[in-house]
Amino acid sequence: MKGSIGPVELTYPFGERAVRALEAGDAVAISGRVYTGRDKFHKYIADGGRMPVDFRDGALYHCGPVVVREKGADGELRWSVRSAGPTTSVRENPYEPDFIAKSGVRIVIGKGGMDSATLAAMKRHGCVYVQAVGGAGALYAESVKRVAGVSLLDEFGAAEAVWHFDVVGFRGVVAMDSRGRSLFAEVAERSARALDELRSR
Amino acid sequence: MNLVERLVGLIRETSSSLPTDVLAALRAAYRREDAGSSASVVLRTILDNCALASKTGSPLCQDTGTLAFFVDASLRRKVSPDAIGEAVAIATERGHLRKNTIDPITGKSYDDNRAEGAPVVRYVDAGGAAAGHGRVTLLMKGGGSENMSRQYSLPDAGLGAGRDLEGVRICVLDAVQKIQGYGCAPGILGVCVGGDRATGYEVAKEQLLRPIGVRGRRGALAEMERRLLEEANTLGVGPMGLGGKTTLLGVNMASRPRVPASFFVTIAYMCWACRRRTLEI
Numbered sequence: 005m006k007g008s009i010g011p012v013e014l015t016y017p018f019g020e021r022a023v024r025a026l027e028a029g030d031a032v033a034i035s036g037r038v039y040t041g042r043d044k045f046h047k048y049i050a051d052g053g054r055m056p057v058d059f060r061d062g063a064l065y066h067c068g069p070v071v072v073r074e075k076g077a078d079g080e081l082r083w084s085v086r087s088a089g090p091t092t093s094v095r096e097n098p099y100e101p102d103f104i105a106k107s108g109v110r111i112v113i114g115k116g117g118m119d120s121a122t123l124a125a126m127k128r129h130g131c132v133y134v135q136a137v138g139g140a141g142a143l144y145a146e147s148v149k150r151v152a153g154v155s156l157l158d159e160f161g162a163a164e165a166v167w168h169f170d171v172v173g174f175r176g177v178v179a180m181d182s183r184g185r186s187l188f189a190e191v192a193e194r195s196a197r198a199l200d201e202l203r204s205r
Numbered sequence: 206m207n208l209v210e211r212l213v214g215l216i217r218e219t220s221s222s223l224p225t226d227v228l229a230a231l232r233a234a235y236r237r238e239d240a241g242s243s244a245s246v247v248l249r250t251i252l253d254n255c256a257l258a259s260k261t262g263s264p265l266c267q268d269t270g271t272l273a274f275f276v277d278a279s280l281r282r283k284v285s286p287d288a289i290g291e292a293v294a295i296a297t298e299r300g301h302l303r304k305n306t307i308d309p310i311t312g313k314s315y316d317d318n319r320a321e322g323a324p325v326v327r328y329v330d331a332g333g334a335a336a337g338h339g340r341v342t343l344l345m346k347g348g349g350s351e352n353m354s355r356q357y358s359l360p361d362a363g364l365g366a367g368r369d370l371e372g373v374r375i376c377v378l379d380a381v382q383k384i385q386g387y388g389c390a391p392g393i394l395g396v397c398v399g400g401d402r403a404t405g406y407e408v409a410k411e412q413l414l415r416p417i418g419v420r421g422r423r424g425a426l427a428e429m430e431r432r433l434l435e436e437a438n439t440l441g442v443g444p445m446g447l448g449g450k451t452t453l454l455g456v457n458m459a460s461r462p463r464v465p466a467s468f469f470v471t472i473a474y475m476c477w478a479c480r481r482r483t484l485e486i
Contacts, residue, residue: 011246029447031246070267070303086300087267092349092387115349115445116387135445137250138349138389139478141267142221142258161314163303175250177243177447187243191448192385195440199382202436203365203375 011175017061018110020130026178028185032134034111034174037152038063042091044164045156046099049106056155056166059107065136066093066114068163069145083151085169087141090115093133101125117179117188126182133180135187147174208283211484212292212341217301219343219482220269222259226416227393227454227479231255234391234444234451244449251444251477262301266478268347269302272324275414277331277339280486284341286326290319342414342483350476353388355380356405359468368468370429373398374436376470381437381453386446389476393417393455394433397471398426400461405471408459413475417455426458444477 014022016036026032039057041064049055069088076082093114096103100118103109104125112118112131115138126132136144153168160166180186206214223231231251238244258265272293276284294317296302306315306323318324331339357376359368364379366372377396384392395412397405420427433456443449454477463469 029243031243068267068303070264070269070300072300087264087303089267091268092352094387115389116385117446135247135447137247137254137445139266139268139347139476140250140254142261142263142265143250143254145263145267146257175246177246177445179243179447187447188385191442191446194448195382195385195442198440199378202378202439 014111016063018063019061020110023110023132024130024182026132026181027183028178028181028187030178032176032178034063034113034134034176035172036170038065038113038169038171038174040065040067040069040165040167040169042066042068042164043095044160045166046096046103048156049103050099055107057168059109061108061110063111063113064107064109065169066091066096066112069167070141071151071162071167083154085145085148085151088145088148088169089139089141090136092116093118097122104129104131113176117186123180123184123186126180127184130182132178132182134176135179136176144174147171209288209292209295211486212284212289213295213299213301215341215343215482215484216292216296217262219345219480220264220301221262222482223255223265223479224416224481226418227477228255230417230454231477234454237451238449242449243447244443244451247444247447248451264301264303265480266347267303268349269305270345270347270480271351272302272318273344273346273410274324274326275329275342275344276326277334277341278328279331279334279336279339280341281328283337284486289324289326293318293324338486340483340485342481344414345480346410346413347389347476347478350388350392350474353384353474354406354409355472356402357470359470370425373470374429374433377433377456377472378436378440380472380474381442382440384474385442386444388474389478390442390446391444391451391454391477393475393479394453394457395473395475396456396458397469398458398460399463400469400471401467402469404461405469406473408461409471409473412457412459413473413479414481415457421458423460426460430456430458
């Protein structure tokens with residue numbers, strides 16, 4: 005994928021071959037179905053809860069959106085997404101390797117990256133981690149063209165529910181690929197060496 | 206327009222539009238990064254997000270954060286905690302703020318973002334403003350960045366940091382390297398040298414009210430601000446921690462007296478979404 009112009013377009017369902025072809029550093033634009041799921045959802049699944057939707061060849065987004073219920077021009081009540089940026093992914097480290105194995109998910113979207121156990125699960129099952137831009141909530145809300153549904157809303161509340169988003173051109177960067185590369189690990193190592201040098205000045 | 210509506214307007218504006226100094230720093234960072242790099246992609250996304258939020262009035266980040274109002278003491282009667290609380294409740298209902306206030310014991314949400322101690326309201330020295338006139342400044346700081354703030358106690362043998370300005374420098378660089386992109390880099394640092402633990406955090410956070418590029422009042426600290434900004438940006442953490450030339454947008458420092466036994470260095474980490482705005486009344 006190196007040397008390609010513009011982002012790599014990925015469309016749901018995300019096939020294993022397309023996902024395994026991605027390399028750390030690739031810019032991507034995701035279109036199609038994306039499900040949100042964060043802290044309460046991960047714990048619920050780990051505790052034996054029923055999978056509310058089918059994640060096979062799908063995308064899981066670590067996100068707690070601002071969503072309001074409002075009347076459209078036709079007078080129908082519908083969900084409107086105001087802001088939908090990523091939340092920090094490390095909190096899901098204890099759950100994600102099992103979740104990847106169990107759900108068949110191909111893309112995990114979040115911010116900050118995940119640990120080596122998750123990286124190993126991604127390599128084994130054919131999954132990548134896409135870094136969304138933390139704080140870019142308005143832009144990501146605009147890429148959500150439709151809220152197709154919501155699961156576990158009563159149980160978890162709006163910020164923790166599993167939202168069914170249909171997105172177009174959702175932007176991110178592949179930060180952990182299915183070949184065992186993590187940009188986060190590389191940057192942490194390089195910056196530690198740079199810090200040593202600054203300290204000895 | 207009545208006062209409460211003006212405060213609602215302040216909240217909406219703060220939540221949807223970054224201050225001009227922060228936007229200028231982000232644009233300069235975008236120009237500095239190599240075209241096509243992850244850093245460049247991230248900064249382009251950030252700038253597009255800011256333009257969109259500013260146009261639509263939507264929250265630019267869904268974590269609308271801890272709301273801290275700094276109110277001139279000359280406005281104590283007019284801009285009461287009740288008036289501010291009412292504005293916060295209205296702004297929440299209209300979707301300018303997320304339901305973001307949780308009771309730590311029961312886990313229940315205060316759905317209008319009002320509770321004892323929330324929002325944070327502080328009355329500050331008005332600098333001679335007449336009663337009924339003055340400024341209200343709102344700072345919104347998200348949890349992802351707040352989680353990254355930290356405090357060091359000197360000397361720190363592990364870091365090789367002693368009780369002097371050089372030791373302060375080592376602490377700040379260590380913090381930036383440890384935080385990586387987790388606080389939504391490129392960030393802005395508010396640093397307090399000295400003070401006790403509580404005032405250290407308070408004063409460090411107050412430095413985030415100062416625009417980027419306005420240097421500290423003490424010469425030695427102003428010099429250290431420049432140096433730390435330059436050095437931190439050689440660490441290569443980059444926007445959102447994916448590597449690059451821009452790890453920090455600014456460093457703002459201040460000092461407070463310490464007691465002989467203590468020497469704290471306190472760092473308030475602010476994400477790039479540094480939402481601050483002032484209303485004149």
